[in-house]
Amino acid sequence: MAGAPGGPGEAGPTGSRLVRLSCRACCAEADPDRPQGVCATCGSALFAEYDLATLDGPAWWREVAGRPPTLWRYRELLPVRDRRNIVSLGEGFSPVLDLGEVSGAPGLRVRAKDDGGLPTGSFKARGMAVAVSRAVELGLPTLFVPSAGNAALALAAYGARAHRSVRVYVPEGTLPSLVASCRAYGAEVRSLPGTLREVGAAARAAERAGSGFDLSTLREPYRVEGKKTMGFEIVEQLGPDRLPDAIVYPTGGGTGLVGMYRAFVALRDLGLLARFPRLYAVQPEGCAPVVRALREERPDVAPWEAPATIAPGLLVPAPFAGARILEAVRATGGGGIAVSDASIVEAMRVLARDHGLSVAPEAAATFAALPALVDRGDLRPGESVLLYLTGTGLAFSIEGLAASIGARAGS
Ligand SMILES: Cc1ncc(COP(=O)(O)O)c(C=O)c1O
Ligand SMILES: [Zn+2]
Structure with a gap:
């Protein structure tokens, strides 16, 4: 991925301090360097943990201030390990x-x-930039998301930039211009009845046997x-x-x-x-x-x-x-x-x-x-x-x- 000098795209470590994933509900831990969805023990959300002891807070904050104005300036506290895997459209640092x-x-x-x-x-660009970058890092070829619209659009765009295959599931009645934009980015769009709850359940059922990785809200x-x-x-x-x-x-x-x-x-x-x-x-x-x-x-x-x-x-x-x-x-x-x-x-x-x-x-x-x-x-x-x-x-x-x-x- 092409990137600004000193920004995303160059090879080399990001300095990410990611050490593990953990479940806040049952305290189970999971290996962050394998694809993970929800907690395998209890089905709750998994969260990233970082080794903050190896970071000098004030010195880090001063260094961050001199970096390019995208969200990747906080890369030590983001999960992507190698700059080569960063998929960026210049997101972050909004006014x-x-x-x-x-x-x-x-x-x-x-x-x-x-x-x-x-x-x-x-703002969905923030989450999808990081999740798609990490999906690239973990070698996931096909990504899907059920979405009210904006997350679908963001995944479609970042998936296109990363040359991944993307399927989005949206409720019937989603703005036609948004659906058309998802298709323009090359995503497959499936419109289903109901709210995000029903659409999400149907999407997960449809994908269960397939290769798609689920990027539903807080399920990864x-x-x-x-x-x-x-x-x-x-x-x-x-x-x-x-x-x-x-x-x-x-x-x-x-x-x-x-x-x-x-x-x-x-x-x-x-x-x-x-x-x-x-x-x-x-x-x-x-x-x-x-x-x-x-x-x-x-x-x-x-x-x-x-x-x-x-x-x-x-x-x-x-x-x-x-x-x-x-x-x-x-x-x-x-x-x-x-x-x-x-x-x-x-x-x-x-x-x-x-x-x-x-x-x-x-x-x-x-x-x-x-x-x-x-x-x-x-x-x-x-x-x-x-x-x-x-x-x-x-x-x-x-x-x-x-x-x-x-x-x-x-x-
Ligand atoms: C424009 C906009 N604002 C807010 C939200 C809600 O976001 P969150 O999941 O952070 O509560 C969404 C979710 O689709 C959205 O598209
Ligand atoms: Zn758990």
Whole structure:
């Protein structure tokens, strides 16, 4: 793979400190240098562990600051071992934008980290860049993912760049432009009925006997490692002493929240971070299993019945690693909040008109959540908050989404 000098693509070790995979549920360990899905003992998610003792935190952080502005600057804490295996489209280091004080949230300083400009238009590029690179390293020829759309698009693009065979499974009704783009990247697209839950189950059944490796959210250990870079970047871009008090994140499968939390823990363990921002999970009122589990103080996330929302990436009624999502929110002192589809569409309008930001409905949900978080006292005057804008809105018609809500209300 061609790469910038000193960046991805050159032969030679990355310096990755990856030592093992481990299961947080049953403490089983797995060999990271063989392909691994879920924990072989209990079926939960496996997570990468790194030998931090061999890294001098402050010296490493200073060195990182001088590297090219992609997520590979954090390569010691990413799983890819040889630079030759890095599959890159230049992902990472998205801008943090100041929105100042916004209507509906007086007294708050609001900033936004905008991943809409990443390759394929969403933060999914982070996870797929790392997972596909690692799949190349482990010699996996065929990759598949069930996805609401953005992860499919990202896998299709990175798979094309890596010359891997890719199959994506998407719910019927996924934006036709997105399906067409997946095909343009050379992926095989299979459209199936139901939400991500049903599509995921059907995809895994169809692939069981085949050669395809499953890149479903948190059912393999490396996409979440790519998402970790969201947290590294926030700390690097704002500085450990000027972090936001809170980060508001649109939550579907939860890799973003889990990934950011993992980043903060790693930086704390390296002596680089003393205080964590509070993490808030935003979900639509029509599919809010994480918010409900937080409100009811449950140890895990129960499936949401009859899910419905205009935000495809948030239509995840039964997130696979619910306990890990709850852990990230609770350990940081954050919380959960549900927003209506109508407020999401209104937030898309305001972000475009007043701030020049065209964002996906999932991303707009973070802005829509501000008034309720202020009303509830979760966000207090004088505090600063960072909205994580996970994807571009360029493929969406705001008026089309508004009409679909109207049609649903009338039916
Ligand atoms: C634009 C967008 N935002 C947010 C999400 C939810 O992501 P997570 O799995 O990190 O909760 C998705 C998932 O598809 C998405 O496409
Ligand atoms: Zn286990």
